[in-house]
Each structure stands twice: as structure tokens, then as C-alpha cells.
Amino acid sequence: MNTEFLAGGLTYAEWLPVIFIGLMGMAVLIYAILDGYDLGVGILLPMDSEHEPQRDIMIASIGPFWDANETWLVLAIGILLIAFPSAHSMILMHLYIPAAIMLIGLIMRGVAFDFRAKAAVDLKLTWDRTFKAGSLLTTLTQGYMLGQYIMGFNTEWNAVAFSCLSALGVTAAYSYVGGAWLVMKTEEELQRRAVSWTKNAGRATFIGVVAVSIVNPLVNPGVFDRWFTYPLVMFVLLIPAATFAIFVFNDRLLARLPKENDRYCRVPFFLSVTIFLLCFTGLAFSFFPEIVPGKLDIWEAASATESLSFILVGTAIVVPLILAYTVLAYRVFHGKASHLKYH
Amino acid sequence: MLDTLALSRVQFAANMSFHILFPTITIALCWLLFVFKLRYDQTDNPVWMRAYRFWVKVFALNFALGVVSGITMSFQFGTNWPGFMETVGNIAGPLLGYEVLTAFFLEATFLGIMLFGINRVPSWLHTLSILVVAIGTMLSTFWILALNSWMHTPDGFEMREGVAHVTSWLDVIFNSSFPYRFTHMLIASGLTASFFVAGLSAYRILKGDEKLAPRLALKTGLVMAAILAPIQAYVGDLHGLNSLENQPQKIAAMEGVWETERGAPLLLFAIPDEEQRTNHFAIGIPRLASLILTHELDGEVRGLNEFEGNHPPVKPVFFGFRIMVGMGMLMLVTAWTGCYLLRRRGELPRWMLRVMVGMTFSGWVATLAGWYVTEIGRQPWLVTGVLRTADAVTPLAPGNVQLSLSLYLAVYVILMYAYIHTLRVMALKAVKMEEFETETPSSEAAITNLPGKAEEGSA
Numbered sequence: 001m002n003t004e005f006l007a008g009g010l011t012y013a014e015w016l017p018v019i020f021i022g023l024m025g026m027a028v029l030i031y032a033i034l035d036g037y038d039l040g041v042g043i044l045l046p047m048d049s050e051h052e053p054q055r056d057i058m059i060a061s062i063g064p065f066w067d068a069n070e071t072w073l074v075l076a077i078g079i080l081l082i083a084f085p086s087a088h089s090m091i092l093m094h095l096y097i098p099a100a101i102m103l104i105g106l107i108m109r110g111v112a113f114d115f116r117a118k119a120a121v122d123l124k125l126t127w128d129r130t131f132k133a134g135s136l137l138t139t140l141t142q143g144y145m146l147g148q149y150i151m152g153f154n155t156e157w158n159a160v161a162f163s164c165l166s167a168l169g170v171t172a173a174y175s176y177v178g179g180a181w182l183v184m185k186t187e188e189e190l191q192r193r194a195v196s197w198t199k200n201a202g203r204a205t206f207i208g209v210v211a212v213s214i215v216n217p218l219v220n221p222g223v224f225d226r227w228f229t230y231p232l233v234m235f236v237l238l239i240p241a242a243t244f245a246i247f248v249f250n251d252r253l254l255a256r257l258p259k260e261n262d263r264y265c266r267v268p269f270f271l272s273v274t275i276f277l278l279c280f281t282g283l284a285f286s287f288f289p290e291i292v293p294g295k296l297d298i299w300e301a302a303s304a305t306e307s308l309s310f311i312l313v314g315t316a317i318v319v320p321l322i323l324a325y326t327v328l329a330y331r332v333f334h335g336k337a338s339h340l341k342y343h
Numbered sequence: 344m345l346d347t348l349a350l351s352r353v354q355f356a357a358n359m360s361f362h363i364l365f366p367t368i369t370i371a372l373c374w375l376l377f378v379f380k381l382r383y384d385q386t387d388n389p390v391w392m393r394a395y396r397f398w399v400k401v402f403a404l405n406f407a408l409g410v411v412s413g414i415t416m417s418f419q420f421g422t423n424w425p426g427f428m429e430t431v432g433n434i435a436g437p438l439l440g441y442e443v444l445t446a447f448f449l450e451a452t453f454l455g456i457m458l459f460g461i462n463r464v465p466s467w468l469h470t471l472s473i474l475v476v477a478i479g480t481m482l483s484t485f486w487i488l489a490l491n492s493w494m495h496t497p498d499g500f501e502m503r504e505g506v507a508h509v510t511s512w513l514d515v516i517f518n519s520s521f522p523y524r525f526t527h528m529l530i531a532s533g534l535t536a537s538f539f540v541a542g543l544s545a546y547r548i549l550k551g552d553e554k555l556a557p558r559l560a561l562k563t564g565l566v567m568a569a570i571l572a573p574i575q576a577y578v579g580d581l582h583g584l585n586s587l588e589n590q591p592q593k594i595a596a597m598e599g600v601w602e603t604e605r606g607a608p609l610l611l612f613a614i615p616d617e618e619q620r621t622n623h624f625a626i627g628i629p630r631l632a633s634l635i636l637t638h639e640l641d642g643e644v645r646g647l648n649e650f651e652g653n654h655p656p657v658k659p660v661f662f663g664f665r666i667m668v669g670m671g672m673l674m675l676v677t678a679w680t681g682c683y684l685l686r687r688r689g690e691l692p693r694w695m696l697r698v699m700v701g702m703t704f705s706g707w708v709a710t711l712a713g714w715y716v717t718e719i720g721r722q723p724w725l726v727t728g729v730l731r732t733a734d735a736v737t738p739l740a741p742g743n744v745q746l747s748l749s750l751y752l753a754v755y756v757i758l759m760y761a762y763i764h765t766l767r768v769m770a771l772k773a774v775k776m777e778e779f780e781t782e783t784p785s786s787e788a789a790i791t792n793l794p795g796k797a798e799e800g801s802a
Contacts, residue, residue, distance in 0.1 A: 064455030067410055071443070071451045074417050078443045081421060081428060082436030089425035096422050096739060100747035103415045104754055110411035111758060114404050119765050304508055307433040311440045318444040322452075329452050332463050 016312065017302040020083035021291065023315065024076055029280045031072035033177065033273050038062040038069055040178015042109055042135025043171065044197050045128060054190045055128055059113065061185040061337030064329065066113065070106065082311055084301035087291040094153040095145050102141035108134030136171065143170025150216055150283075152294050162215055169208020175201035177276065180269040183257065185337040191258055191265075198268055199254040206247045209279060213240060216286060220293060223286040236285060243278045246271050348736045350744040351423040354751065356718075358415050360711055361755045365409035367710050370484055370529065371536035372402050373477040375563065380470045393556040397773050398540070401766065403458055408762060410451070415751070423744065424725075426735030431507045431726055434500060434515055435490055442486035450479035481529070488528055492521035494726045495717070496589045507729065519589060523582035524717075530575045531713065533567060534674060535706025540564035541681070542703025543770055545696040552774040561699070562685060568678035576671060580635070586720075587636055590727065592654035593720035595647045597664040598632050599625075599657065602648055606641040607632040612665075615657040620648065655722040659715060667712035670705055677702055 010018070041062050045055050062069075080088045092099055109131050116127035147166030151159040179198030186194055217224035227236060250271040258265060289298045302308065345353070376399055383391035420428055420435070428435065456464060456472040464472070499514025500507045509515055541564030544557040587594045599615050599622050600607050608627030615622050633642040647654050677698060684691055691699070725732040737744075 064459040067407075067454055068448060068451035070410070070414065071447045074414060074447060075443050077417050077421075078440050081417075081432070082440045085428040085432040085436065088421040089428060092418065092421035093425065093737060093739060096743050097746065099418055099422060100750060103418060104750055106414055107411040107754055107758070110407055110414075111761070114407040115761055115765055118400060118404060118769055119761070303436060304433045304506075306509055307437050310509070310512060311437040314437075314441055314444055318448075322444070322448040325449075325452050329455050332456055332460050 013305045014299065016305060016308040017083065017298040018289070019312065020079060020302070020308060021289070021298045023319075024079040024083065025280070025284055027072050027076035027079060029277065031069070031076055032280070033276050034065070034069035034072060036174045036177045036276065037181040037269075038066045038178070039109075039135045039139050040174040040176065040201075041182060042131050042178075043139065043175050044178055044182070044194075045132045045135075046193075047125075047129065047132065049125070052124075054193075057186060057190060057337050058182060059116070059131070061182065063113075064333045066110075068326065068329065070110070083303055083308060084291055084298065085303055087296050087301040090292050090296065091149070095148060098141045098145050098148070102138055102145070105134045105137030105141060109138065110134075139171040139174045140167045143167035146170060147212075150212070150293065151219060159219075162219075165208070165211055169205065169212060172201050172204035172208050173276070173279075176205045177269070177272045180272045183254075184266045184269045187262075187336055195254055195257045198272075199251060202247060202251055202254070202272070205275075209243065209247075209275075213282070220286070222294070226286065239278055239282050239285070243275055243282075246275055246278070250275075345741065345745075347739055347741045347744055348733055350741055350748055351736050352732070354744060354748040355419055355423060357748065357751060357755065358412065358419060359714075361759075362409065362412035362416055363710065363714060364707050365405045365412065366480065366484070367532050367535045367706065368405045368539055369402060369409055369536075370480045370532040372398065372405065372540070373473065373480055375536065375540065375567075376402060377470070377473045377477050378563075380473055384466055384470055390555045390559055393554070394560050397556060397769075398560065399458065400769060401543070403454075404762070404765065404769075406454065408758065422747075423737050423739075424735045425737055426730065427725060430505065430730045430735070431494075434493060434507055434509055438486050438490040438493070438516070442483055446479045446483035446486065450476050450483065453479065484528060484532075485525065488525045489516045489518075489521055492524045493518050495524075495586075495721055496520040497726055497729055502729070507726075520582075520585050523578065523585045526578050527575070527582050527713075530571050530578060531706065531710050533571045534575060535710055537564040537567040537571065537678075538674065538699075538702050538706050539704070541568065542699050542701075543766065545691070545699035546703070546767075547770050547774050548691075549693065549696050549700065550771060550774045557773075558690075561691070565678055565681040565685060565699075568674060569682045572671065572675035572678050576675070579668075579671070584636065586717075590720065591645045592647065592650040593660065593717070594636065595645060595650070596655050596657045596660040596720060597716060598636075598644065599661045600632070600644050600646045603643065603646040605633065605643050606630040607636075607644040609635065610661075613661070615661050617657050653723065655720045660720045663712045663716040663719065667709050667716060670709040670712065674702070674705055674709065677705075 041058050045058060077088075080091070112127040112131035112134060116124050116131065119127060144163045144167040147163030148154075148159070150166070151162055176198060179194050179201050182194035183191060183198055217227055227233065250268055253264065253271075254268055257268070287293050290296065291298050291301050376395060379391050379395040379398065382388070383395060417439075420439075453472040453475040456469065457476055460472065461469050493515055496519045497507075498518040499511040499516075500509050502508075541561050544561035544564065547557040548561065583594065583597075595601075598607065599610050599613050601620050601622070606629065608625075608629045609631030610622065610625055610627040613622035613625035613627070630640045633644055634640055636642065636644055647657065681691060681695060681699065684695055721727060723731055723733070725735050
């Protein structure tokens with residue numbers, strides 16, 4: 001199937017799984033970026049009592065968005081369920097416990113966000129702690145699941161150790177994009193703090209990305225062959241090279257922020273998004289067209305053609321609409337978060 | 344220890360029961376908010392805005408709980424019921440997919456504008472956002488009930504090599520029980536929300552709130568309940584007749600009829616005994632079950648013994664049905680009494696306010712009881728005639744499910760406590776302070792001194 005794909009000449013029925021893995025990839029990537037920044041903001045919450053106003057602004061900066069951001073996770077899981085049901089079962093059965101813990105994390109932060117504003121004043125700090133703990137639980141388990149996915153759900157000690165490393169790497173990456181979001185959306189002291197958070201998180205993310213990039217081809221021979229096959233190697237190595245360059249550039253830029261008139265305050269965010277994009281491309285390139293590495297490819301896992309067609313029609317109409325009103329929401333709430341008014 | 348099947352069923356029931364509480368309120372509450380905001384736009388009467396401002400906060404709280412418990416649901420199919428997707432995934436998948444695509448994003452995105460955008464967008468766009476959220480919640484109900492109804496009365500498909508394939512999407516979506524179930528659920532939401540609004544408003548008035556807004560909300564809730572309660576009884580009857588046609592074993596369990604009989608009595612109370620296949624302590628009204636179900640005094644009602652080994656457990660269905668109907672009648676009586684008193688005296692007496700507070704969550708009881716009747720009533724099937732529940736469950740070891748179930752239950756108990764507690768805090772706060780009259784507070788400085796400052800900080 002793989003060689004056939006590379007040679008072209010797919011029928012309509014064979015194209016459908018390719019389209020749906022593309023859609024799912026898009027949903028996962030958008031989720032990682034969008035919920036990534038709001039999870040990152042949760043992780044970065046300073047917990048001492050004197051910084052309560054900063055916590056208010058930080059949470060206000062993600063207020064209008066977090067619900068829609070999380071919906072991309074539901075869409076990604078939904079597409080996996082709809083288009084590749086057997087892969088969905090296989091993946092979630094192996095990741096049963098981490099997935100359950102991640103859901104607890106998502107529940108904790110989702111409700112804490114609302115309760116903190118409405119509960120008795122003395123409970124506000126408790127809900128803020130819940131928000132932070134829920135965010136951490138979510139990112140750690142997501143990173144752990146990514147590691148397990150790369151290691152083919154192996155539960156030997158070294159695979160588990162790698163998954164734990166991946167958990168820290170993903171947490172760092174979310175803090176990176178979350179910090180950069182705050183650099184863009186805040187001012188004054190909080191912005192200065194956000195700059196330094198972002199710089200540190202960026203360096204931690206860099207270590208995480210390097211570690212995953214080295215271990216992935218070493219444990220998965222197929223991945224190694226794919227990356228290091230001449231002449232493709234000349235082209236695909238551009239991905240890590242560009243990632244490295246952007247990391248360094250962003251680090252140097254952050255050392256000089258904030259500037260007069262808040263120039264370049266948006267640049268770190270978009271650079272970190274680009275890094276997400278590149279890392280995601282690298283991972284996708286490593287595994288496509290396999291959906292469960294080494295076990296199942298997208299054609300083996302796909303649903304019936306008529307079901308995919310039925311949902312494709314709706315997707316083609318609705319997804320552009322979703323993107324359009326998402327853009328509308330971001331335009332409505334553009335600018336610094338401290339200027340937000342509520343209700 | 345329970346096996347994986349039993350634990351997975353309990354976990355699914357727990358997740359589902361906890362989840363349904365919040366959408367049941369938000370589906371209808373969003374329409375109420377739309378009406379409040381629209382009336383304010385039309386009349387400029389600040390009371391409407393004050394009512395809106397209080398209830399939108401309650402709405403946001405309910406919505407958040409609905410969202411997070413809903414995300415859990417989207418994982419349940421893969422984690423605990425892989426056989427469901429393997430057998431009927433070609434049908435369930437696209438229906439769930441359309442729910443996400445057409446409803447979830449719409450709700451979530453416009454919710455942001457609805458909750459935080461009132462000063463950032465023109466008033467008409469804000470009002471429109473409320474309408475869009477309200478439509479989104481109904482679309483979500485539409486798709487999920489289409490799937491649920493299909494599981495009760497599957498249609499528009501054929502089985503090929505043990506896997507369901509669609510032959511007609513229209514027949515799949517508009518299967519025979521769907522119109523009844525959809526209407527029944529929407530009205531259930533309307534009733535739940537109206538008692539919820541009336542109950543919380545009565546609580547505020549009892550605690551000494553002199554303002555107009557809670558009185559307006561109380562009246563709105565009571566009138567809405569008084570109108571919807573009899574309609575619900577009628578729709579419920581139609582739904583029951585549809586079930587009699589499609590799932591006679593469920594009706595037999597609801598009515599506690601063991602032997603097929605003519606002129607079956609309507610049992611007001613009994614203790615069904617599945618081992619001896621009979622009822623104990625039965626008190627019934629002769630012939631009434633036959634009259635209700637067949638509209639003839641000696642109409643034939645098929646008994647459970649015709650479906651031996653293939654009918655649901657009788658006790659939960661039998662009692663669940665009586666709890667639902669009993670609660671429905673109580674709601675009808677309360678709503679009409681309340682409306683009558685309101686008309687005659689202009690204000691509810693304190694004892695009636697206390698009754699309304701007691702009925703705040705009556706909609707939850709009726710809704711849960713109703714869902715238990717219909718879902719347990721489908722057993723032993725997951726999809727009637729197509730897939731048995733026992734054949735769909737995950738091969739995972741029970742220890743895994745036990746751990747996840749304990750985690751969920753612990754979280755749900757804490758959340759339910761926090762939810763009720765927070766509702767009380769919000770209501771008491773509202774007694775003491777005035778909601779803003781207009782869209783823009785007159786002076787920023789004055790607000791920061793109010794005791795409810797934190798409350799204005801977020802959703």
C-alpha cells in the first residue's frame with residue numbers, strides 16, 4: 001500500500017483515508033497550539049498570594065478561548081473514532097489509565113476556571129491551585145502518551161523512562177507557547193516575567209525536542225531508514241535545521257524584549273507556533289501512513305467508504321466556517337488582556 | 344469484585360448521568376437568556392439586563408461542567424466499548440462527527456463572545472451570539488439523540504460480515520423513535536431549567552432579596568413550567584406508544600406485566616420479583632394500563648414471559664418509570680398552584696417559595712429516572728437486535744476500570760458539592776448586591792469596591 005501511495009494512482013476510496021489523516025493531523029496540530037497556550041498559561045500561574053492580580057490577568061487572557069480550544073481535542077479524537085475506529089480502540093486501550101488521568105486534569109482546570117470567579121473569596125486560591133494542577137496533569141499525561149505512542153506502547157523500563165522524558169518535554173513546550181502568548185497579551189511587570197518564563201521554557205523545550213529526535217529513529221528502525229535515506233536526507237534535514245535556527249533566534253529576541261512601544265511582542269508567539277509546526281511535520285513524516293506505528297496503517301484502519309464520504313461532505317462545508325468564526329472570535333478579543341471587560 | 348462489563352457499565356452510567364445534568368439545564372436556559380437579552384434590547388428596561396447578568400453566570404457554570412464531563416464521554420467509546428465502534432462505527436461515527444462539527448465549535452466559540460464580548464461587539468451581535476449558542480446546544484441534542492434513538496430503533500442499514508453499513512442516512516437519522524425522544528428531551532430540558540430558575544429565584548426572595556429581577560425570573564420559570572408540564576405528559580404518552588410498537592419488552596417491564604393479558608391493570612405500586620416472575624404487594628387500577636397503551640379497555644398488553652431471556656431487568660425499569668411519572672405529576676401540580684397563587688396574590692406566600700426551593704432540582708430527578716428507564720429498558724441490547732452490550736465491552740482487566748471509575752466518582756462527588764455550594768454563594772451574593780443596570784458600569788472605581796468584585800472578574 002505504501003509504495004502504491006508513493007507511486008500515485010490511488011482510487012477515490014483509497015484517497016479518503018489520506019484526506020482524513022490530513023484532517024486529523026490538522027486538528028491535532030491546531031489543538032496542540034491553541035490548547036497548548038492556554039495549558040501553558042495554567043502551568044505558569046504564580047501561586048503566591050501577592051500575585052493574585054497577575055493570575056487574574058493571565059486567566060482573563062485565555063477566558064474567551066479555552067472552551068473552543070479544547071473542542072479541537074474532541075474533533076481530533078472524533079476523527080480518529082470516525083475514520084479509523086480500530087486504531088482508536090487500539091490506541092486508547094493501551095493508553096487507558098493515562099487517558100483517564102488526562103481527562104481528570106481537563107475536568108479540574110475546566111471547572112476551576114469557572115469556580116474561581118464565583119466561589120467564596122476564601123476558596124479562590126484553592127481553585128487557582130486546582131487550575132494549575134489540572135493543567136500540569138493534562139500536559140504531563142499528554143506528553144507521556146506521545147512517548148508511549150512513539151515507543152509502540154512498550155512498557156519496559158526504558159520505554160517508560162523515555163515517555164516520562166517526553167512528558168516533561170511536552171510540558172515545557174506548552175509552557176513555551178503559553179509564555180509567548182502572555183508576552184503578546186500582557187503588559188508591564190507581568191510581561192517582563194512572561195519574557196523570562198518563555199526564555200527558560202524555550203531552552204527546556206529545545207532539550208526535549210533534541211532528546212525525542214535522537215531516540216525516535218534509534219528505537220524505530222523504519223523511522224531511521226526514512227530520515228536517513230539519500231537523497232531525501234538532504235531535504236528533510238532542513239526540518240531540524242530550521243527548528244534549531246528558530247529556537248536560537250527566538251532565544252536571542254526574548255533576551256531583548258520588551259522593546260519600546262511593545263515592538264515585536266507578537267513575534268515569540270508566532271515563532272513558537274512555527275516550532276510546533278516543524279516538530280509536528282517531523283513526527284508526521286516519521287510515521288505516515290502508519291496510524292499505529294508498526295501495527296496498523298491508515299488503509300487497514302479506515303471505516304467504510306460511504307461513511308467517510310458522508311462525513312466528508314459535512315467537513316468540507318463546516319470546517320471553513322469553523323475557521324472563519326474562530327478568526328472572528330480572535331479579532332473580537334485582540335489586544336492586551338488587561339483591557340478585557342467581562343459580561 | 345465486579346467484572347469489566349459491570350464496571351464499564353457503571354462507569355458509563357456514572358459519566359452519562361453526571362454529564363446529562365448540565366446540558367439539561369443549559370439547553371433551555373440559553374433560550375431564556377436570549378429572551379432576557381432580547382427584551383432588554385427592545386424595551387431598555389434594566390430589569391431584563393439584571394436578570395440576564397445573574398443567569399448568564401449560572402449558565403456559564405453549568406456550561407463549563409457540561410463541557411468537561413462531555414469530553415470524558417468522547418473517550419468512553421474507545422476506552423470501554425470498542426465493540427460498539429467495530430460493529431456500528433459506520434453509523435455512530437458520522438453522527439458523533441456531525442455533532443462535533445456543527446454544534447460543539449459553534450457553541451464554544453460564540454460562548455466566548457457571549458460571556459466576555461458584551462463590551463467589545465455591538466449589542467445586536469452579542470444577542471445574536473446568545474441565539475447561536477442556543478441553536479448550537481439544540482443541534483448537539485439533535486445529533487446525539489439521533490444516535491441514541493437509532494440504538495433503540497435501528498433503521499436504514501444492512502449487516503455485511505458482522506458490520507453495519509448504511510443504506511439510507513435519512514432513515515438512520517429520522518428513525519422511528521427519534522422524533523418522540525428528541526421532543527421529549529427538549530421539553531424535559533425546558534421543565535428542568537424552569538424549575539431550576541424558579542427555585543433559585545425563590546431562594547433569593549426567601550433570603551430577603553427585594554429586587555424585581557428574581558421575581559421576574561420566578562414568574563418566567565413558573566409560567567414556562569405550567570405550559571410545558573401537560574405538553575410533556577402528552578409527548579411522553581406518544582413516546583410510550585412508540586416504544587410499545589418497537590420495544591414491547593421495555594413497556595412490559597415498565598408496567599410490570601408478566602403474562603400477556605387483556606385488560607391489564609395500571610400498577611401504582613408493586614415489587615416485581617424476577618426469580619418467581621411475579622409481582623408482590625401489587626396495587627393497581629384495573630384495565631387502565633390497557634386503556635393507556637392500546638386506547639381500549641381490554642386491549643392486549645404483551646407480557647415479559649414472551650421475551651424470557653431477552654428482556655431488561657424489571658425492577659429498575661419498573662421503579663424508574665414510576666419515579667419519572669410521579670415527579671412529572673408533582674411538577675405539574677406545583678407549577679399550576681404557583682401560577683394560581685401568583686395570579687391571585689401577585690406574590691408567592693413563603694410556604695410556596697419553600698416548595699419551589701425544594702423543587703429546584705426536580706427536573707434532574709425526572710430526567711435521570713426517564714433516561715434510566717429507556718436505557719436499562721434497552722438491555723440486554725446495546726443496539727436493539729444488532730449488538731448485545733456484553734459483546735461490545737473492552738477486554739481490559741477489571742483493575743483498570745476500577746481505578747478510572749473510582750477517580751471519576753471521587754471527582755464527581757467533589758464537583759457536585761462545589762457546584763451546589765457555589766450556586767448558594769452566588770444567590771446570596773445577588774441578594775446583597777445589585778447587578779449592573781446597563782452594559783457599561785458607570786464608574787470603574789465604584790465596582791472594585793463592591794464585595795462581589797471577584798465575581799465580575801470572569802465567567
